[in-house]
Amino acid sequence: MTDTLPPRLLFGLEVDPVTLPEVVAMAEEAISTRRRLLIGVVNAAKVAKLKADQVLRDSLLECDVLLADGQSVVWASRILRRPLPERVTGIDLFESLLALADRQRLRVYLLGATPAVLSRVEQEIATRYPGAVVAGSCDGYYRPEEAAWVALAIAGAHPDMLFLGMTTPRKEIFLARYGDQLDVPVLHGVGGSFDVLAGVTRRAPLAWQRHGLEWAYRVLQEPRRLWRRYLVTNSAFLVLVAAELLHPRRAYPRPLRPGTPHHHRRAS
Template structure:
């Protein structure tokens, strides 16, 4: 699907120069089910306030978002911004909630999943929790996210040989983007979803914000309370930057972003 088609489609909203899909979580799960039936690639991307800010200075992140077949509002602030800008999105589709919904789909329909990311000890705890929570889930394979660039091709080969139907990447940027840009087309996996820190949450390492905090768009504040020293500078920069970009967008909406020219 080209950028022009995505930007002008009735099912997308052009926000901050990006074509976001106006979809609910149920819509996305249904589209994933179709992609699995058709063995068609569906690369899912999610957007929050931090990514809106960071993609301005990170061409690889920008390209990875533009390369997605579905681009969803992961942050409540992005949904609120869409309403202020007159291009409303129906709801927030949080990456972790979609992850759980797709695990449920996999168990119900006997699809297999591959888990890539996190530290080995976190991954082991995640696998144990998933086995208990989804006893009929088929796990085609799992690999921690601590591998070198020289090992990336072997990791891609393992994923391809596993025959997995869904790949969940619990890896940080830009390692996730580099891996998918380099090897995504060779994996043969229909549904690919970068789930960020969701492995830590489902493994019981990190606590997710209570539902009320989520509805108020304060998940960032909940995490700040848990890790104030590490997170305060990041949130000060990204939250301030997002508000400034929103103000600019209200005055003069950004033109559709283009992919960076990649070297051979």
């Protein structure tokens, strides 16, 4: 795997100090060697939930590479003197991996969202990334008893990359139960990126993104639903940064799953 700096220990997690091109290079190498690269992202909301939410915590610890999706995490890393080079958002990585698939005619599988959104995503990929091969897709509204069939369909499609547009904990439960059976090198939980690519959700303007204000842009779009959530989350995150300054949290132990390879991670 591509040589990178050791992970930074932040809030008990080993976050990789990598740039977007470096992650794409990791994915390209994983595909060429058919070695698993499970990609995870962390932001202020996830940091605030870490201690109480074991499913979320274990899912992040299980990842082969863990990225700072939120600008607040990058800022915190610098305050804590364990700096990360940049923010790597789920949507930017999703689009960069689709561009890689376009260049190399790689096979991708899409799992999640509504049938209508999924159809729009496939149309956008065909238009913007014509070299990418959509090996298959399944919306996120299958019944629990159909999960095994979904896993078989993914494995049978032989994709190089699997993009999961599902919420926590459904995504984590699916990967924990069926991940070893899928034989997919690159697995990336893209969150709401399907909605963004389909044009259902608008991203904040670049100026807002640069200043770490995408959360505020989302609140402006849905104030009644989101203002309280972000107030609580952002306040909790600030408290956790202060606590980390005074008493850095030791690394959470990674869950061990026999037979699943991980690249070596050493926090600094």
